[in-house]
Amino acid sequence: MLNNKLNDIELYKIIEETKHYEDKKxxxxxxxxxxxxSRGWISDQLMYEISAILCISVSQLEEIxxxxxxxxxxxxxxxxxxxxxxxxxxxxxxxxxxxxxEDILKIKPGCTTIDHKFTLLPxxxxxxxxxxPVLMINSITYxxxxxxxxxxxxxxxx
Amino acid sequence: xxxxIRTAETHPLTWRLNQSYSNIVWASEYCKxxxxxxxxIMLKNMIPKDVVQMITxxxxxxxxxxxxxxxxxxxxxxxxxxxQARYLLCNADxxxxxxxxxxxxxxxxxxQLLEGMIIAGFAIEASMGYIFLRGEYIDAAYNLKRAILExxxxxxxxxxxxxxxxxxxxxxxxxAGRYICGEETALINSLEGNRPNPRIKPPFPxxxxxxxxxxxxxxxxxxxxxxxxxxxxxxxxxEISLSDDTGTKLMGFSGQVNNPGVxxxxxxxxxxxxxxxxxxxxxxGFVLKAWQPGGASTDFLLPETLDVKMDFSSIANxxxxxxxxxxxxxxxxxxxxxxxxxxxxxxARESCGLCTPCREGLPWIVKxxxxxxxxxxxxxxxxxxxxxxxxxxxxxxxxxxxxGAIQPLQSAIKLFQLDFKKCIMNINQxxxxxxxxxxxxxxxxx
Numbered sequence: 152m153l154n155n156k157l158n159d160i161e162l163y164k165i166i167e168e169t170k171h172y173e174d175k176k177x178x179x180x181x182x183x184x185x186x187x188x189s190r191g192w193i194s195d196q197l198m199y200e201i202s203a204i205l206c207i208s209v210s211q212l213e214e215i216x217x218x219x220x221x222x223x224x225x226x227x228x229x230x231x232x233x234x235x236x237x238x239x240x241x242x243x244x245x246x247x248x249x250x251x252x253e254d255i256l257k258i259k260p261g262c263t264t265i266d267h268k269f270t271l272l273p274x275x276x277x278x279x280x281x282x283x284p285v286l287m288i289n290s291i292t293y294x295x296x297x298x299x300x301x302x303x304x305x306x307x308x309x
Numbered sequence: 310x311x312x313x314i315r316t317a318e319t320h321p322l323t324w325r326l327n328q329s330y331s332n333i334v335w336a337s338e339y340c341k342x343x344x345x346x347x348x349x350i351m352l353k354n355m356i357p358k359d360v361v362q363m364i365t366x367x368x369x370x371x372x373x374x375x376x377x378x379x380x381x382x383x384x385x386x387x388x389x390x391x392x393q394a395r396y397l398l399c400n401a402d403x404x405x406x407x408x409x410x411x412x413x414x415x416x417x418x419x420x421q422l423l424e425g426m427i428i429a430g431f432a433i434e435a436s437m438g439y440i441f442l443r444g445e446y447i448d449a450a451y452n453l454k455r456a457i458l459e460x461x462x463x464x465x466x467x468x469x470x471x472x473x474x475x476x477x478x479x480x481x482x483x484x485a486g487r488y489i490c491g492e493e494t495a496l497i498n499s500l501e502g503n504r505p506n507p508r509i510k511p512p513f514p515x516x517x518x519x520x521x522x523x524x525x526x527x528x529x530x531x532x533x534x535x536x537x538x539x540x541x542x543x544x545x546x547x548e549i550s551l552s553d554d555t556g557t558k559l560m561g562f563s564g565q566v567n568n569p570g571v572x573x574x575x576x577x578x579x580x581x582x583x584x585x586x587x588x589x590x591x592x593x594g595f596v597l598k599a600w601q602p603g604g605a606s607t608d609f610l611l612p613e614t615l616d617v618k619m620d621f622s623s624i625a626n627x628x629x630x631x632x633x634x635x636x637x638x639x640x641x642x643x644x645x646x647x648x649x650x651x652x653x654x655x656x657a658r659e660s661c662g663l664c665t666p667c668r669e670g671l672p673w674i675v676k677x678x679x680x681x682x683x684x685x686x687x688x689x690x691x692x693x694x695x696x697x698x699x700x701x702x703x704x705x706x707x708x709x710x711x712x713g714a715i716q717p718l719q720s721a722i723k724l725f726q727l728d729f730k731k732c733i734m735n736i737n738q739x740x741x742x743x744x745x746x747x748x749x750x751x752x753x754x755x
Contacts, residue, residue: 172502174520177501178502180482180483180485180499180502181483184483215502218504218505219484219485220485221444221445221486237406237407237605238406238605238651239564239637241648242637242643243564274445275659276405276407276409276605277445278403278409278411278412279409279412280563280635281409281561281563281571
């Protein structure tokens with residue numbers, strides 16, 4: 152059951168975050184991230200809740216939420232898989248990596264598996280070009296990935 | 310591959326790291342290895358004006374890509390004391406494809422950056438510093454947070470630093486994944502919690518920046534250079550370089566080379582030396598076709614230019630841009646058309662969409678390049694591409710996103726026009742094949 156009210160921990164964390172800035176609004180990204188970390192994505196109702204704490208309108212918060220690639224406004228899988236498709240990874244075979252991921256997960260980039268276990272997304276340069284191709288699963292970056300290690304990495308996910 | 314011994318005098322940025330760059334230099338190790346001594350010396354002997362003067366004399370240039378002189382940037386901050394607050398922003402939003410130098414400094418040497426920021430904060434009389442870190446650098450965020458706590462405990466951050474009346478604190482602010490946030494004014498908008506569109510300049514951030522207050526934005530590597538300049542002096546800093554640009558620089562090579570990586574080298578080292586001695590040359594079976602000297606937004610260069618000195622003016626003289634200084638090789642197996650398509654897809658995806666030429670032009674470029682790749686382009690498309698390069702060029706948009714995006718494209722068209730024309734010839738060939746086939750079918754009926 153989805154709870155559309157912010158809990159005390161989320162509230163406390165957001166209020167603590169606003170103290171770092173002249174204007175509460177500056178904590179927008181962090182507030183969205185705090186809520187997303189505990190719930191996976193940001194629902195419309197939660198947008199109202201967050202905007203009320205930050206004293207901004209929902210549309211102002213929406214401007215932020217829809218601009219960034221790391222804020223999800225619709226449900227995502229429990230594990231977010233991001234493959235780097237930038238220039239060096241491209242030369243070192245990221246297209247192959249993408250095809251392997253599509254083949255195992257049976258989804259296209261931008262989609263979530265039916266069992267809500269995985270979401271597949273492209274990502275811009277992860278700053279590991281000397282170890283390309285690179286993959287990021289949740290918060291961990293894996294470098295020099297190849298066709299043999301991908302199934303093992305996916306197996307480890309919850 | 311070159312084995313080099315790193316010392317504080319020759320490798321001021323990386324000498325505290327071990328040979329494989331695997332250790333994280335926390336406060337205890339950093340202090341043992343001369344860390345924070347520049348801050349002690351500065352607070353004891355210098356006033357803000359002296360620090361700005363020293364950095365101006367050192368001719369330190371910004372390491373984020375544009376190469377503006379740091380001392381001059383600092384001296385643009387208003388002299389009057391009637392401002393309530395001034396801010397220092399550290400631009401750690403490293404997202405340029407092909408660039409990975411700041412990640413090393415952020416993850417392994419967080420205290421060096423903090424010391425640089427505290428000194429910079431003192432010089433521009435700021436009371437607060439923000440590190441704008443890209444959201445994907447999760448290890449860096451963890452390490453920086455821990456380093457900030459350590460520095461605060463040791464009395465290097467907070468009120469009355471080392472018993473003086475200098476107050477300065479640092480907050481880590483993480484982004485959520487957009488390339489445009491690396492642009493100085495977009496970064497300010499993003500930090501304020503606005504949509505990160507670039508702002509019109511002037512007014513420059515030095516006068517009206519974060520929350521309308523005087524603000525200075527410096528790159529991670531620029532700030533990491535500051536402590537060693539204070540410690541070792543201006544003449545030393547000038548002498549370690551082999552060119553007019555002073556100091557050392559984190560440079561690297563990636564792609565199909567034997568030992569891809571990033572190394573601290575003096576400005577003025579040749580690209581060939583970097584590629585052959587440091588990166589171990591091209592991998593067996595791969596031939597160098599082209600190279601980009603400093604990230605995705607720099608013009609391609611041909612292999613015969615490899616003897617060029619790696620510095621701002623030398624790279625500009627041969628028709629490219631030094632950029633971030635972290636280079637990439639393109640080997641003979643890569644189709645230049647599809648590579649440029651990959652680059653332009655990135656720039657089209659990351660455009661903030663504020664200016665029409667960038668918002669409309671970049672997806673158009675992507676569509677045309679796709680038609681080149683799937684063999685449906687005409688000679689007219691090449692003209693349109695060249696025209697778009699002009700329409701998206703410098704001065705036609707608010708920020709440097711679009712002009713940066715067309716640099717690899719226009720250099721690829723210039724250097725590899727035949728590759729583009731071959732794609733057109735394929736379609737012409739196909740058309741004449743179809744025509745011949747149709748004719749022969751007609752002949753059957755006659």
